[in-house]
Amino acid sequence: MQELKVGAGRFVVGAKAIQNLKREMQYFGKKALIIGGPSSVDKVAECVDLNDLGIVHRHTGECSKRWAEDYSEIVKQEQCDLIIGIGGGKCIDLAKCAATYANCPIITVPTSVATCAASSAVCIMYTDEGRSDGSVGMNREVDVVLADSEIIKNSPKRLWGAGLVDSLAKLPEVIHNLTIKNHKDCDLNKYICYINGKVIWEFIMGEGYVLADDQKDLGLVENMIVTNLIHTSIVSGFSSGSGQLALAHGLYDFIRREFVKEAKDILHGEIVGVGLIMQMYYNGDDPQEIENLKSFMEHFGMPMNLRDIHYEDTDDNRRKLIEYLTKSTNVTDVERLEKALEKIK
Known part of the structure; x- marks a missing residue:
C-alpha cells in the first residue's frame, strides 16, 4: 500500500500574496503560533500585522525535535488553532514538525527559494548542536503555502x-x-x-x-x-x-x-x-x-x-x-x- 503526500492543500503565489494570510488562516481558526527567523519575521511584519494573528516567536535556535516539542506544547497551552512558519528551510521545517507533534494545521510563508521545505511533507531535523538528526514525516500535507513574489524576489x-x-x-x-x-x-x-x-x-x-x-x-x-x-x-x-x-x-x-x-x-x-x-x-x-x-x-x-x-x-x-x-x-x-x-x- 502506498501513502503518498504530494504537494500542498493550497499554493498561493503572487505579488502581495502575504496580504491573504489572515483570510487563509481563518479556514483553520483565529489564533496562530507564528514561528520564524528574526529577519524573515520582520520582512513579513512590514506587510501584515502578525501580532493581530496570534503569538509571534522569533526563533534563533536550531531546527531540533526538542524545540518542536516545546512549540507544540505552546500550541496547547495558549490554545492556538494552527502554526504559521515563516522564513527559510530550517524555520519552516521546525514549524512543520511542531504542527505534526501538535496535530494542528500549518501555513508556511517562505521568504526565499533556498529549499523546497515550504511544501514538502517531511521535516529535516537537527540536534541542538546542529548535527543531522534524521527526519519527521508529517501526518498530512502542508495546508497552505503563501509565496509572496515581492518578498522572495529580493532575497540575496x-x-x-x-x-x-x-x-x-x-x-x-x-x-x-x-x-x-x-x-x-x-x-x-x-x-x-x-x-x-x-x-x-x-x-x-x-x-x-x-x-x-x-x-x-x-x-x-x-x-x-x-x-x-x-x-x-x-x-x-x-x-x-x-x-x-x-x-x-x-x-x-x-x-x-x-x-x-x-x-x-x-x-x-x-x-x-x-x-x-x-x-x-x-x-x-x-x-x-x-x-x-x-x-x-x-x-x-x-x-x-x-x-x-x-x-x-x-x-x-x-x-x-x-x-x-x-x-x-x-x-x-x-x-x-x-x-x-x-x-x-
Whole structure:
C-alpha cells in the first residue's frame, strides 16, 4: 500500500500574496503560533500585522525535535488553532514538525527559494548542536503555502543560487544507480520523478542566469518560485519511501554530521551543489552537461569543491566519507565513487 503526500492543500503565489494570510488562516481558526527567523519575521511584519494573528516567536535556535516539542506544547497551552512558519528551510521545517507533534494545521510563508521545505511533507531535523538528526514525516500535507513574489524576489543572490541548484539535483539523483529511457525501466513513481526532474533541469538551466542578474521580471520570478517551492517538492513526494539518499544529498548529510562547526555557515543547497557535481560524474553524465552545471554554480558564486565547504580531505575523513556514502546511497561501484570524489576534492 502506498501513502503518498504530494504537494500542498493550497499554493498561493503572487505579488502581495502575504496580504491573504489572515483570510487563509481563518479556514483553520483565529489564533496562530507564528514561528520564524528574526529577519524573515520582520520582512513579513512590514506587510501584515502578525501580532493581530496570534503569538509571534522569533526563533534563533536550531531546527531540533526538542524545540518542536516545546512549540507544540505552546500550541496547547495558549490554545492556538494552527502554526504559521515563516522564513527559510530550517524555520519552516521546525514549524512543520511542531504542527505534526501538535496535530494542528500549518501555513508556511517562505521568504526565499533556498529549499523546497515550504511544501514538502517531511521535516529535516537537527540536534541542538546542529548535527543531522534524521527526519519527521508529517501526518498530512502542508495546508497552505503563501509565496509572496515581492518578498522572495529580493532575497540575496546566494539564496537564489542555493535553491536553484538544490532543485537541479533532482534529475541526476533520480537516475542514481539507474539507466532510465522509458517507463519500463523503473517503477512508475520513479519515472514520474525522472520526467519532472527533466522539466525542472531544463527550466532552471534555461532561465536561471537571467534571474541571477535581474529580478525585475515578476512573471519569471513567480515561475521560478513555483518550480523550486512546489514542483521540486512534488518530485520529493513521489520519491519518498525509498529509504536511500543519492550522492548529492548524501554528501550534505555527511557534512552536517561530521563537520557541524566547520560548515555551519554553508547553505544546504551549496553543499548539495558540490555533491551534485560528484553525482553527475558518478552517473557518467555528458561532460558538457557537467561543465554547464559548474558554470551555472560559478555564476552564483557557489562553492565548487570539498575545500570550499570546509571538508578537510585527510585519509581518515576520506575513509569515513566513502563508508557513509556507500552505505547511505547504496553505491554499487565504489571505484567509480572514488573517481567521482577526486573531481571535487
